[in-house]
Amino acid sequence: MAKLILVLGDQLSTDLSSLRHYQPEDRVLMAEVMAEATYSPHHKKKLALVFSAMRHFAKALGEQGVKVIYSPLPESPSTLLDAVKRHLDDADALLITEPGEYRLLAEMQHWQAELGVKVTLLEDDRFFTSRREFARWSQGRRQWRMEHFYRQQRRNTGVLMAGAEPEGGQWNFDHQNREAWQPQALPPLKRYAPDAITQEVLALVEARFAHHIGELLPFEFAVTRQQALEELDDFITQRLPAFGTFQDAMASGEDYLYHSRLSPLINLGLLSPREVCEAACQAYYQGHAPINAVEGFVRQILGWREYVRGLYWTLMPGYKSHNALNSTRPLPELYWSGKTGMHCISEALRNTLQNGYAHHIQRLMITGNFALITGLDIEAICDWYLAVYLDAYEWVELPNTLGMVMHADGGLLASKPYAASGKYIQRMSNYCQHCRYKVNKLTGADACPFNSFYWHFLARNRTTLAGNPRLAMVYRTLDRWDEAKLDAINQQVAWQWRRIENNDL
Ligand code: FAD
Numbered sequence: 384m385a386k387l388i389l390v391l392g393d394q395l396s397t398d399l400s401s402l403r404h405y406q407p408e409d410r411v412l413m414a415e416v417m418a419e420a421t422y423s424p425h426h427k428k429k430l431a432l433v434f435s436a437m438r439h440f441a442k443a444l445g446e447q448g449v450k451v452i453y454s455p456l457p458e459s460p461s462t463l464l465d466a467v468k469r470h471l472d473d474a475d476a477l478l479i480t481e482p483g484e485y486r487l488l489a490e491m492q493h494w495q496a497e498l499g500v501k502v503t504l505l506e507d508d509r510f511f512t513s514r515r516e517f518a519r520w521s522q523g524r525r526q527w528r529m530e531h532f533y534r535q536q537r538r539n540t541g542v543l544m545a546g547a548e549p550e551g552g553q554w555n556f557d558h559q560n561r562e563a564w565q566p567q568a569l570p571p572l573k574r575y576a577p578d579a580i581t582q583e584v585l586a587l588v589e590a591r592f593a594h595h596i597g598e599l600l601p602f603e604f605a606v607t608r609q610q611a612l613e614e615l616d617d618f619i620t621q622r623l624p625a626f627g628t629f630q631d632a633m634a635s636g637e638d639y640l641y642h643s644r645l646s647p648l649i650n651l652g653l654l655s656p657r658e659v660c661e662a663a664c665q666a667y668y669q670g671h672a673p674i675n676a677v678e679g680f681v682r683q684i685l686g687w688r689e690y691v692r693g694l695y696w697t698l699m700p701g702y703k704s705h706n707a708l709n710s711t712r713p714l715p716e717l718y719w720s721g722k723t724g725m726h727c728i729s730e731a732l733r734n735t736l737q738n739g740y741a742h743h744i745q746r747l748m749i750t751g752n753f754a755l756i757t758g759l760d761i762e763a764i765c766d767w768y769l770a771v772y773l774d775a776y777e778w779v780e781l782p783n784t785l786g787m788v789m790h791a792d793g794g795l796l797a798s799k800p801y802a803a804s805g806k807y808i809q810r811m812s813n814y815c816q817h818c819r820y821k822v823n824k825l826t827g828a829d830a831c832p833f834n835s836f837y838w839h840f841l842a843r844n845r846t847t848l849a850g851n852p853r854l855a856m857v858y859r860t861l862d863r864w865d866e867a868k869l870d871a872i873n874q875q876v877a878w879q880w881r882r883i884e885n886n887d888l
Pocket residue numbers: 641642643644645646647649650680683684687688689691741742743744746747751768769772774775776779780783784787788
Protein backbone atom coordinates (compact mmCIF):
# COMPACT_ATOMS: atom_id res chain seq x y z
CA MET A 384 0.00 0.00 0.00
CA ALA A 385 2.17 2.90 -1.22
CA LYS A 386 0.92 6.43 -0.69
CA LEU A 387 1.61 9.66 -2.49
CA ILE A 388 1.87 12.58 -0.06
CA LEU A 389 1.24 16.00 -1.62
CA VAL A 390 2.99 18.82 0.24
CA LEU A 391 1.88 22.35 -0.67
CA GLY A 392 4.03 25.44 -0.95
CA ASP A 393 3.00 26.76 2.47
CA GLN A 394 3.40 23.41 4.23
CA LEU A 395 7.18 23.48 4.62
CA SER A 396 7.31 21.89 8.08
CA THR A 397 9.02 18.56 8.70
CA ASP A 398 6.45 17.71 11.39
CA LEU A 399 3.53 18.33 9.01
CA SER A 400 0.63 15.97 9.81
CA SER A 401 0.86 14.26 6.39
CA LEU A 402 4.64 13.78 6.62
CA ARG A 403 4.27 12.11 10.01
CA HIS A 404 2.57 9.24 8.10
CA TYR A 405 5.47 8.80 5.67
CA GLN A 406 6.66 5.19 5.23
CA PRO A 407 9.69 4.03 3.19
CA GLU A 408 7.45 2.78 0.35
CA ASP A 409 5.73 6.19 0.00
CA ARG A 410 6.67 9.21 -2.11
CA VAL A 411 6.28 12.90 -1.40
CA LEU A 412 5.20 15.18 -4.24
CA MET A 413 5.88 18.90 -4.38
CA ALA A 414 4.85 20.80 -7.49
CA GLU A 415 5.29 24.35 -8.72
CA VAL A 416 2.16 24.99 -10.78
CA MET A 417 0.87 27.96 -12.76
CA ALA A 418 -2.58 27.71 -11.15
CA GLU A 419 -1.12 28.52 -7.70
CA ALA A 420 1.36 31.04 -9.07
CA THR A 421 -1.33 33.05 -10.86
CA TYR A 422 -4.64 32.77 -8.95
CA SER A 423 -3.56 36.15 -7.62
CA PRO A 424 -1.00 38.42 -9.34
CA HIS A 425 1.44 37.65 -6.48
CA HIS A 426 4.30 40.05 -5.83
CA LYS A 427 7.44 38.84 -7.65
CA LYS A 428 9.32 38.55 -4.35
CA LYS A 429 6.57 36.31 -2.94
CA LEU A 430 6.84 33.97 -5.93
CA ALA A 431 10.62 33.84 -5.51
CA LEU A 432 10.26 33.23 -1.78
CA VAL A 433 7.70 30.42 -2.17
CA PHE A 434 9.54 28.62 -4.99
CA SER A 435 12.98 28.96 -3.40
CA ALA A 436 11.70 27.84 0.01
CA MET A 437 9.89 24.88 -1.64
CA ARG A 438 13.03 23.79 -3.49
CA HIS A 439 15.21 24.07 -0.38
CA PHE A 440 12.64 22.16 1.68
CA ALA A 441 12.44 19.35 -0.92
CA LYS A 442 16.24 19.12 -0.93
CA ALA A 443 16.34 18.95 2.89
CA LEU A 444 13.69 16.20 2.93
CA GLY A 445 15.67 14.25 0.32
CA GLU A 446 18.80 14.56 2.44
CA GLN A 447 16.85 12.99 5.32
CA GLY A 448 16.13 9.96 3.14
CA VAL A 449 12.58 10.88 2.13
CA LYS A 450 11.71 10.00 -1.50
CA VAL A 451 10.68 13.33 -3.00
CA ILE A 452 9.39 14.06 -6.49
CA TYR A 453 9.88 17.74 -7.17
CA SER A 454 8.11 19.16 -10.21
CA PRO A 455 9.57 22.57 -11.09
CA LEU A 456 8.23 25.27 -13.39
CA PRO A 457 8.20 25.80 -16.31
CA GLU A 458 7.85 22.05 -17.17
CA SER A 459 5.43 21.23 -14.35
CA PRO A 460 1.72 20.54 -15.10
CA SER A 461 -0.46 23.60 -14.71
CA THR A 462 -2.56 22.48 -11.72
CA LEU A 463 -1.91 20.53 -8.54
CA LEU A 464 -4.45 17.90 -9.62
CA ASP A 465 -2.64 17.38 -12.93
CA ALA A 466 0.66 17.10 -11.08
CA VAL A 467 -0.84 14.41 -8.84
CA LYS A 468 -2.24 12.58 -11.90
CA ARG A 469 1.17 12.63 -13.56
CA HIS A 470 2.97 11.21 -10.52
CA LEU A 471 0.38 8.93 -8.93
CA ASP A 472 1.87 5.85 -10.66
CA ASP A 473 1.17 2.79 -8.53
CA ALA A 474 0.20 4.68 -5.36
CA ASP A 475 -3.23 3.63 -4.14
CA ALA A 476 -3.83 6.53 -1.78
CA LEU A 477 -3.22 10.26 -1.71
CA LEU A 478 -2.54 12.00 1.59
CA ILE A 479 -2.68 15.76 2.06
CA THR A 480 -2.62 18.06 5.05
CA GLU A 481 -5.64 20.29 4.53
CA PRO A 482 -4.83 23.46 2.56
CA GLY A 483 -4.90 26.93 4.11
CA GLU A 484 -7.37 28.38 1.62
CA TYR A 485 -11.02 27.54 1.13
CA ARG A 486 -10.85 27.60 -2.70
CA LEU A 487 -8.27 24.78 -2.70
CA LEU A 488 -10.13 22.72 -0.10
CA ALA A 489 -13.29 23.00 -2.23
CA GLU A 490 -11.33 21.72 -5.26
CA MET A 491 -9.73 18.86 -3.33
CA GLN A 492 -13.10 17.57 -2.23
CA HIS A 493 -13.64 16.38 -5.84
CA TRP A 494 -10.24 14.76 -6.22
CA GLN A 495 -11.14 11.28 -4.99
CA ALA A 496 -13.77 10.93 -7.72
CA GLU A 497 -11.33 12.35 -10.32
CA LEU A 498 -8.38 10.19 -9.33
CA GLY A 499 -10.08 6.92 -8.44
CA VAL A 500 -7.89 6.44 -5.33
CA LYS A 501 -8.61 7.23 -1.71
CA VAL A 502 -7.85 10.86 -0.89
CA THR A 503 -7.35 11.65 2.80
CA LEU A 504 -7.19 15.20 4.12
CA LEU A 505 -5.54 15.51 7.52
CA GLU A 506 -5.95 18.34 9.96
CA ASP A 507 -3.30 21.06 9.79
CA ASP A 508 -2.22 21.00 13.43
CA ARG A 509 0.49 23.66 13.13
CA PHE A 510 -1.85 26.08 14.95
CA PHE A 511 -2.61 26.38 18.67
CA THR A 512 -6.35 26.03 17.99
CA SER A 513 -8.07 23.56 15.69
CA ARG A 514 -10.89 24.67 13.42
CA ARG A 515 -13.27 22.58 15.50
CA GLU A 516 -12.14 24.17 18.77
CA PHE A 517 -12.70 27.65 17.37
CA ALA A 518 -16.15 26.73 16.08
CA ARG A 519 -16.98 25.42 19.56
CA TRP A 520 -15.68 28.62 21.20
CA SER A 521 -17.70 30.83 18.86
CA GLN A 522 -20.96 28.86 18.98
CA GLY A 523 -23.79 30.61 20.77
CA ARG A 524 -21.75 33.74 21.59
CA ARG A 525 -23.63 36.97 21.01
CA GLN A 526 -20.39 38.77 20.22
CA TRP A 527 -17.06 37.42 19.04
CA ARG A 528 -14.22 39.44 20.51
CA MET A 529 -10.54 38.71 20.00
CA GLU A 530 -9.74 39.76 23.57
CA HIS A 531 -12.06 37.06 25.03
CA PHE A 532 -10.64 34.43 22.71
CA TYR A 533 -7.08 35.49 23.52
CA ARG A 534 -7.56 35.20 27.28
CA GLN A 535 -8.94 31.72 26.81
CA GLN A 536 -5.91 30.88 24.63
CA ARG A 537 -3.56 32.09 27.37
CA ARG A 538 -5.38 29.99 29.98
CA ASN A 539 -5.53 26.89 27.74
CA THR A 540 -1.87 27.01 26.72
CA GLY A 541 -0.35 28.44 29.89
CA VAL A 542 1.60 30.90 27.72
CA LEU A 543 2.62 33.96 29.80
CA MET A 544 0.62 32.70 32.78
CA ALA A 545 1.73 32.72 36.40
CA GLY A 546 -0.61 30.03 37.70
CA ALA A 547 -4.15 31.25 37.07
CA GLU A 548 -3.04 34.88 36.67
CA PRO A 549 -1.59 36.61 33.63
CA GLU A 550 2.14 37.26 33.83
CA GLY A 551 2.79 40.87 34.89
CA GLY A 552 -0.68 41.10 36.51
CA GLN A 553 -2.51 42.25 33.35
CA TRP A 554 -3.81 40.57 30.22
CA ASN A 555 -3.01 43.48 28.01
CA PHE A 556 -0.29 46.15 27.98
CA ASP A 557 -1.60 48.03 24.93
CA HIS A 558 -1.61 51.37 26.71
CA GLN A 559 2.22 51.15 26.93
CA ASN A 560 2.47 50.25 23.25
CA ARG A 561 1.41 53.47 21.57
CA GLU A 562 4.55 55.64 21.57
CA ALA A 563 4.92 57.85 18.55
CA TRP A 564 8.17 57.48 16.62
CA GLN A 565 11.31 59.14 17.95
CA PRO A 566 14.29 59.20 15.58
CA GLN A 567 16.80 56.53 16.65
CA ALA A 568 19.30 54.11 15.12
CA LEU A 569 17.64 50.78 14.33
CA PRO A 570 19.52 47.47 14.47
CA PRO A 571 20.66 46.37 10.97
CA LEU A 572 18.64 43.60 9.30
CA LYS A 573 20.10 40.25 8.40
CA ARG A 574 20.43 39.68 4.67
CA TYR A 575 20.84 36.32 2.95
CA ALA A 576 22.74 36.32 -0.35
CA PRO A 577 20.88 34.18 -2.94
CA ASP A 578 22.51 30.74 -3.37
CA ALA A 579 22.45 28.76 -6.64
CA ILE A 580 18.89 27.47 -5.98
CA THR A 581 17.54 30.96 -5.30
CA GLN A 582 19.36 32.39 -8.31
CA GLU A 583 17.70 29.85 -10.56
CA VAL A 584 14.32 30.78 -9.08
CA LEU A 585 15.01 34.49 -9.56
CA ALA A 586 15.77 33.85 -13.25
CA LEU A 587 12.51 31.85 -13.55
CA VAL A 588 10.42 34.61 -11.94
CA GLU A 589 12.07 37.27 -14.09
CA ALA A 590 11.45 35.25 -17.27
CA ARG A 591 7.90 34.00 -16.60
CA PHE A 592 6.32 36.48 -14.20
CA ALA A 593 7.79 39.80 -15.36
CA HIS A 594 4.27 41.31 -15.55
CA HIS A 595 3.53 40.57 -11.86
CA ILE A 596 3.49 43.34 -9.28
CA GLY A 597 6.50 44.50 -7.27
CA GLU A 598 10.28 44.58 -7.45
CA LEU A 599 12.11 41.25 -7.57
CA LEU A 600 15.58 42.53 -6.68
CA PRO A 601 17.31 42.79 -4.34
CA PHE A 602 16.15 39.44 -2.95
CA GLU A 603 17.84 38.82 0.39
CA PHE A 604 15.13 37.01 2.35
CA ALA A 605 15.52 33.83 4.44
CA VAL A 606 14.49 30.74 2.44
CA THR A 607 15.58 27.77 4.58
CA ARG A 608 14.68 26.47 8.04
CA GLN A 609 18.19 27.35 9.25
CA GLN A 610 17.89 30.94 7.98
CA ALA A 611 14.38 31.21 9.45
CA LEU A 612 15.80 30.27 12.86
CA GLU A 613 18.50 32.93 12.41
CA GLU A 614 15.78 35.49 11.63
CA LEU A 615 13.87 34.49 14.76
CA ASP A 616 17.00 34.80 16.89
CA ASP A 617 17.84 38.16 15.34
CA PHE A 618 14.37 39.50 16.12
CA ILE A 619 14.37 38.21 19.70
CA THR A 620 17.80 39.63 20.51
CA GLN A 621 17.77 42.85 18.47
CA ARG A 622 14.20 44.11 18.08
CA LEU A 623 11.81 42.42 20.52
CA PRO A 624 12.78 44.58 23.55
CA ALA A 625 11.46 47.73 21.81
CA PHE A 626 8.71 45.96 19.79
CA GLY A 627 5.92 46.91 22.19
CA THR A 628 6.78 50.54 22.71
CA PHE A 629 6.86 51.33 18.98
CA GLN A 630 4.29 48.76 17.82
CA ASP A 631 1.96 51.44 16.44
CA ALA A 632 4.62 53.92 15.26
CA MET A 633 5.39 54.83 11.66
CA ALA A 634 8.41 56.65 10.22
CA SER A 635 9.39 57.90 6.81
CA GLY A 636 12.13 55.72 5.24
CA GLU A 637 11.96 53.09 8.04
CA ASP A 638 10.33 50.00 6.60
CA TYR A 639 10.45 47.51 9.48
CA LEU A 640 11.06 49.54 12.68
CA TYR A 641 11.04 46.96 15.52
CA HIS A 642 8.65 44.52 13.80
CA SER A 643 9.66 40.89 13.48
CA ARG A 644 9.02 40.41 9.71
CA LEU A 645 8.49 36.75 10.59
CA SER A 646 4.98 36.38 9.08
CA PRO A 647 6.13 35.04 5.67
CA LEU A 648 8.27 32.41 7.42
CA ILE A 649 5.56 31.38 9.87
CA ASN A 650 2.93 31.21 7.13
CA LEU A 651 5.19 29.05 4.94
CA GLY A 652 5.73 26.66 7.85
CA LEU A 653 9.46 27.34 8.24
CA LEU A 654 8.79 28.57 11.79
CA SER A 655 6.06 27.29 14.06
CA PRO A 656 3.88 29.76 15.99
CA ARG A 657 4.65 27.76 19.14
CA GLU A 658 8.42 28.06 18.91
CA VAL A 659 8.13 31.76 18.05
CA CYS A 660 5.99 32.44 21.15
CA GLU A 661 8.26 30.27 23.29
CA ALA A 662 11.34 32.22 22.15
CA ALA A 663 9.65 35.52 23.02
CA CYS A 664 8.53 34.25 26.47
CA GLN A 665 12.00 32.95 27.20
CA ALA A 666 13.36 36.44 26.48
CA TYR A 667 10.94 37.78 29.11
CA TYR A 668 11.82 35.18 31.75
CA GLN A 669 15.53 35.79 31.17
CA GLY A 670 15.04 39.52 31.68
CA HIS A 671 16.01 40.37 28.12
CA ALA A 672 12.66 41.86 27.01
CA PRO A 673 9.96 43.66 29.01
CA ILE A 674 6.43 42.33 29.51
CA ASN A 675 4.76 44.99 27.31
CA ALA A 676 6.91 43.86 24.35
CA VAL A 677 6.51 40.13 24.91
CA GLU A 678 2.79 40.23 25.70
CA GLY A 679 2.20 42.54 22.72
CA PHE A 680 4.03 40.13 20.42
CA VAL A 681 2.43 36.97 21.83
CA ARG A 682 -1.03 38.56 21.45
CA GLN A 683 -0.43 39.00 17.72
CA ILE A 684 0.33 35.32 17.24
CA LEU A 685 -1.55 33.43 19.96
CA GLY A 686 -4.42 35.92 19.70
CA TRP A 687 -4.91 37.65 16.35
CA ARG A 688 -3.37 35.07 14.04
CA GLU A 689 -5.38 32.20 15.55
CA TYR A 690 -8.53 34.32 15.80
CA VAL A 691 -8.59 35.35 12.14
CA ARG A 692 -7.94 31.76 11.05
CA GLY A 693 -10.76 30.44 13.23
CA LEU A 694 -13.10 33.13 11.98
CA TYR A 695 -12.17 32.42 8.33
CA TRP A 696 -12.85 28.69 8.53
CA THR A 697 -16.00 29.09 10.60
CA LEU A 698 -17.57 31.64 8.24
CA MET A 699 -16.34 30.73 4.77
CA PRO A 700 -17.51 30.76 2.01
CA GLY A 701 -20.22 33.27 2.98
CA TYR A 702 -17.78 35.63 4.73
CA LYS A 703 -16.33 36.76 1.40
CA SER A 704 -19.58 38.31 0.21
CA HIS A 705 -20.20 40.70 3.12
CA ASN A 706 -20.29 44.41 2.31
CA ALA A 707 -21.96 46.07 5.31
CA LEU A 708 -20.91 49.61 4.38
CA ASN A 709 -21.69 49.16 0.70
CA SER A 710 -18.15 49.99 -0.42
CA THR A 711 -18.07 49.97 -4.21
CA ARG A 712 -15.61 52.59 -5.53
CA PRO A 713 -13.12 51.14 -8.06
CA LEU A 714 -9.61 50.69 -6.66
CA PRO A 715 -7.54 53.73 -7.66
CA GLU A 716 -4.54 53.12 -9.91
CA LEU A 717 -2.25 54.58 -7.23
CA TYR A 718 -2.52 51.32 -5.22
CA TRP A 719 -0.69 49.54 -8.05
CA SER A 720 1.60 52.36 -9.19
CA GLY A 721 2.51 53.70 -5.74
CA LYS A 722 2.38 57.22 -7.20
CA THR A 723 0.67 59.79 -5.00
CA GLY A 724 1.48 63.07 -3.31
CA MET A 725 0.04 61.78 -0.01
CA HIS A 726 3.34 61.01 1.65
CA CYS A 727 1.97 58.49 4.16
CA ILE A 728 0.41 56.41 1.36
CA SER A 729 3.40 56.78 -0.88
CA GLU A 730 5.67 55.45 1.91
CA ALA A 731 3.42 52.48 2.69
CA LEU A 732 3.22 51.65 -1.03
CA ARG A 733 6.97 52.06 -1.57
CA ASN A 734 7.57 49.52 1.19
CA THR A 735 4.90 47.26 -0.30
CA LEU A 736 6.15 47.35 -3.88
CA GLN A 737 9.87 47.18 -3.02
CA ASN A 738 9.78 44.66 -0.19
CA GLY A 739 6.41 42.88 -0.36
CA TYR A 740 6.06 44.17 3.18
CA ALA A 741 4.29 46.86 5.17
CA HIS A 742 3.97 46.71 8.92
CA HIS A 743 0.58 46.33 10.52
CA ILE A 744 -0.12 50.01 11.16
CA GLN A 745 0.78 50.91 7.57
CA ARG A 746 -1.63 48.22 6.31
CA LEU A 747 -4.37 49.16 8.77
CA MET A 748 -4.16 52.91 9.29
CA ILE A 749 -2.67 54.12 5.99
CA THR A 750 -3.64 52.06 2.92
CA GLY A 751 -6.48 50.37 4.85
CA ASN A 752 -7.86 53.52 6.44
CA PHE A 753 -7.81 55.26 3.05
CA ALA A 754 -9.69 52.33 1.46
CA LEU A 755 -12.26 52.41 4.27
CA ILE A 756 -12.97 56.13 4.32
CA THR A 757 -13.07 56.43 0.54
CA GLY A 758 -15.32 53.33 0.31
CA LEU A 759 -13.28 51.18 -2.08
CA ASP A 760 -14.75 48.04 -3.62
CA ILE A 761 -14.41 45.13 -1.18
CA GLU A 762 -13.42 42.48 -3.69
CA ALA A 763 -10.85 44.75 -5.35
CA ILE A 764 -9.19 45.79 -2.09
CA CYS A 765 -9.12 42.18 -0.82
CA ASP A 766 -7.55 41.07 -4.11
CA TRP A 767 -4.97 43.82 -3.75
CA TYR A 768 -3.93 42.83 -0.23
CA LEU A 769 -3.74 39.20 -1.32
CA ALA A 770 -1.42 40.08 -4.20
CA VAL A 771 1.11 42.44 -2.71
CA TYR A 772 2.53 40.90 0.48
CA LEU A 773 5.03 38.10 1.00
CA ASP A 774 2.88 36.73 3.82
CA ALA A 775 -0.47 36.87 2.00
CA TYR A 776 -2.76 33.82 2.13
CA GLU A 777 -6.51 34.20 2.06
CA TRP A 778 -7.13 32.64 5.50
CA VAL A 779 -5.25 35.49 7.15
CA GLU A 780 -5.61 38.26 4.55
CA LEU A 781 -9.41 38.16 4.14
CA PRO A 782 -10.53 38.66 7.77
CA ASN A 783 -7.92 41.39 8.19
CA THR A 784 -9.03 43.23 5.05
CA LEU A 785 -12.75 42.61 4.85
CA GLY A 786 -13.32 42.60 8.62
CA MET A 787 -10.66 44.68 10.34
CA VAL A 788 -10.00 47.28 7.64
CA MET A 789 -13.26 47.59 5.68
CA HIS A 790 -15.71 46.82 8.52
CA ALA A 791 -17.64 44.94 5.83
CA ASP A 792 -18.69 42.16 8.21
CA GLY A 793 -20.70 44.68 10.22
CA GLY A 794 -18.38 44.59 13.23
CA LEU A 795 -17.93 40.86 13.72
CA LEU A 796 -14.15 41.12 13.80
CA ALA A 797 -13.68 44.65 15.14
CA SER A 798 -16.08 46.52 17.39
CA LYS A 799 -15.50 49.84 15.60
CA PRO A 800 -14.19 50.82 12.20
CA TYR A 801 -10.50 51.80 12.20
CA ALA A 802 -11.28 55.11 10.48
CA ALA A 803 -9.06 58.08 11.23
CA SER A 804 -8.35 61.57 9.97
CA GLY A 805 -4.88 62.98 9.29
CA LYS A 806 -4.55 63.87 12.96
CA TYR A 807 -3.96 60.22 13.96
CA ILE A 808 -1.30 59.81 11.25
CA GLN A 809 0.38 63.02 12.36
CA ARG A 810 0.46 61.80 15.98
CA MET A 811 1.90 58.36 15.21
CA SER A 812 4.44 59.27 12.49
CA ASN A 813 6.63 61.94 10.96
CA TYR A 814 4.97 61.54 7.54
CA CYS A 815 3.10 64.83 7.59
CA GLN A 816 6.35 66.80 7.91
CA HIS A 817 7.33 65.53 4.45
CA CYS A 818 3.96 65.90 2.74
CA ARG A 819 2.69 68.40 0.20
CA TYR A 820 -0.66 68.46 2.04
CA LYS A 821 -1.38 70.32 5.27
CA VAL A 822 -2.59 67.93 7.92
CA ASN A 823 -4.47 70.64 9.85
CA LYS A 824 -6.57 71.76 6.86
CA LEU A 825 -9.99 70.32 6.08
CA THR A 826 -10.66 71.98 2.72
CA GLY A 827 -8.66 73.66 -0.04
CA ALA A 828 -6.21 72.41 -2.68
CA ASP A 829 -3.50 71.74 -0.08
CA ALA A 830 -5.76 70.18 2.60
CA CYS A 831 -4.91 66.66 3.84
CA PRO A 832 -7.31 64.36 1.92
CA PHE A 833 -7.73 62.08 4.94
CA ASN A 834 -9.62 64.84 6.80
CA SER A 835 -12.50 65.42 4.41
CA PHE A 836 -12.71 61.73 3.45
CA TYR A 837 -12.93 60.85 7.16
CA TRP A 838 -15.86 63.17 7.93
CA HIS A 839 -17.54 62.27 4.65
CA PHE A 840 -17.28 58.58 5.64
CA LEU A 841 -18.96 59.25 8.98
CA ALA A 842 -21.68 61.37 7.42
CA ARG A 843 -22.54 58.91 4.63
CA ASN A 844 -22.56 55.89 6.98
CA ARG A 845 -24.54 57.57 9.74
CA THR A 846 -27.45 55.11 9.58
CA THR A 847 -25.18 52.11 10.07
CA LEU A 848 -22.60 53.56 12.47
CA ALA A 849 -24.18 56.29 14.61
CA GLY A 850 -25.57 53.72 17.09
CA ASN A 851 -22.05 52.45 17.89
CA PRO A 852 -21.22 53.77 21.40
CA ARG A 853 -17.52 53.97 20.47
CA LEU A 854 -18.39 56.53 17.79
CA ALA A 855 -20.77 58.61 19.89
CA MET A 856 -18.26 61.41 20.45
CA VAL A 857 -17.34 61.90 16.79
CA TYR A 858 -21.00 61.92 15.77
CA ARG A 859 -21.68 64.59 18.41
CA THR A 860 -18.94 66.70 16.78
CA LEU A 861 -20.40 66.10 13.33
CA ASP A 862 -23.85 67.08 14.59
CA ARG A 863 -22.56 70.50 15.59
CA TRP A 864 -21.46 71.33 12.05
CA ASP A 865 -23.71 73.51 9.86
CA GLU A 866 -24.87 72.83 6.32
CA ALA A 867 -22.20 75.11 4.82
CA LYS A 868 -19.37 73.12 6.42
CA LEU A 869 -20.88 69.78 5.39
CA ASP A 870 -21.35 71.11 1.88
CA ALA A 871 -17.72 72.22 1.73
CA ILE A 872 -16.65 68.69 2.76
CA ASN A 873 -18.80 67.16 0.01
CA GLN A 874 -17.26 69.47 -2.56
CA GLN A 875 -13.76 68.76 -1.30
CA VAL A 876 -14.37 65.02 -1.54
CA ALA A 877 -15.79 65.32 -5.08
CA TRP A 878 -12.75 67.37 -6.13
CA GLN A 879 -10.36 64.83 -4.54
CA TRP A 880 -12.07 61.99 -6.40
CA ARG A 881 -11.51 63.82 -9.68
CA ARG A 882 -7.83 64.18 -8.76
CA ILE A 883 -7.60 60.48 -7.85
CA GLU A 884 -9.14 59.53 -11.19
CA ASN A 885 -6.55 61.73 -12.96
CA ASN A 886 -3.76 60.11 -10.89
CA ASP A 887 -3.01 63.48 -9.40
CA LEU A 888 -3.76 63.33 -5.67
P1 FAD B 1 4.83 41.74 13.69
O1 FAD B 1 4.32 43.10 13.93
O2 FAD B 1 6.22 41.46 14.09
O3 FAD B 1 3.83 40.74 14.43
C1 FAD B 1 4.22 39.43 14.84
C2 FAD B 1 3.41 38.37 14.17
O4 FAD B 1 2.07 38.41 14.61
C3 FAD B 1 3.33 38.44 12.66
O5 FAD B 1 4.49 37.87 12.08
C4 FAD B 1 2.06 37.68 12.36
O6 FAD B 1 2.32 36.29 12.27
C5 FAD B 1 1.20 37.93 13.59
N1 FAD B 1 0.19 38.97 13.36
C6 FAD B 1 0.26 40.26 13.70
N2 FAD B 1 -0.91 40.89 13.44
C7 FAD B 1 -1.71 39.97 12.88
C8 FAD B 1 -3.04 40.00 12.39
N3 FAD B 1 -3.78 41.11 12.41
N4 FAD B 1 -3.54 38.87 11.86
C9 FAD B 1 -2.82 37.74 11.83
N5 FAD B 1 -1.57 37.64 12.30
C10 FAD B 1 -1.02 38.75 12.83
N6 FAD B 1 -0.76 38.96 8.04
C11 FAD B 1 -0.37 37.87 7.37
O7 FAD B 1 0.38 37.03 7.89
N7 FAD B 1 -0.80 37.68 6.09
C12 FAD B 1 -1.62 38.55 5.45
O8 FAD B 1 -2.00 38.31 4.30
C13 FAD B 1 -2.03 39.71 6.15
N8 FAD B 1 -2.84 40.61 5.56
C14 FAD B 1 -3.21 41.73 6.26
C15 FAD B 1 -4.06 42.65 5.63
C16 FAD B 1 -4.46 43.77 6.31
C17 FAD B 1 -5.40 44.72 5.64
C18 FAD B 1 -4.03 43.99 7.63
C19 FAD B 1 -4.48 45.19 8.37
C20 FAD B 1 -3.20 43.10 8.26
C21 FAD B 1 -2.78 41.95 7.58
N9 FAD B 1 -1.93 41.00 8.19
C22 FAD B 1 -1.56 39.89 7.49
C23 FAD B 1 -1.56 41.11 9.61
C24 FAD B 1 -0.26 41.88 9.90
O9 FAD B 1 -0.29 43.14 9.29
C25 FAD B 1 0.97 41.11 9.44
O10 FAD B 1 0.95 39.81 10.00
C26 FAD B 1 2.25 41.78 9.92
O11 FAD B 1 2.31 43.10 9.45
C27 FAD B 1 3.44 40.99 9.45
O12 FAD B 1 4.64 41.65 9.74
P2 FAD B 1 5.57 41.18 10.94
O13 FAD B 1 5.88 39.73 10.79
O14 FAD B 1 6.72 42.13 11.00
O15 FAD B 1 4.60 41.37 12.16
